[in-house]
Amino acid sequence: MRTTLRITDQNKNAEDVPIFASKHPDSNAIYVVVKTSDGLIALDRDYNPRGFIVDSGTLWDELENHPANLVKEFARSFDDGRVTGDAIWLDLDS
Numbered sequence: 001m002r003t004t005l006r007i008t009d010q011n012k013n014a015e016d017v018p019i020f021a022s023k024h025p026d027s028n029a030i031y032v033v034v035k036t037s038d039g040l041i042a043l044d045r046d047y048n049p050r051g052f053i054v055d056s057g058t059l060w061d062e063l064e065n066h067p068a069n070l071v072k073e074f075a076r077s078f079d080d081g082r083v084t085g086d087a088i089w090l091d092l093d094s
Contacts, residue, residue: 005030005059007042007051014054017042020068020090034078035060036085047078063088 004016007030018029019042028050032043040053040060053059064070071089078084 002059002062005042006054008054009051015051017050032078032087032089033059033063034076034083034085034087036083041083041085043078043083049079049083060088063090066090 003019005019006014006016008014019033020030028044030042030050031045032047033053034041034043038052040055042050042053044050064072068090073087075084076087078087
């Protein structure tokens with residue numbers, strides 16, 4: 001399982017950030033991945049969008065099949081409804 005993901009912001013700047021690290025000191029670590037009609041979006045611990053995830057198309061399946069404790073919600077809305085889709089939380093720290 002990956003421990004970082006590459007995300008891009010609105011200006012197409014790329015950044016590698018830790019994924020599902022609830023105890024990570026960086027509050028910008030990815031806490032939730034949301035599958036939207038536009039692609040996968042990374043959210044931080046406060047559910048703020050961090051950017052689109054650069055993915056080869058296998059990440060969602062990888063997350064759904066991960067052996068860690070998984071929480072998944074369908075049609076979940078974040079960021080005052082601007083981000084809506086299926087959401088996955090994993091805690092890789094435990």
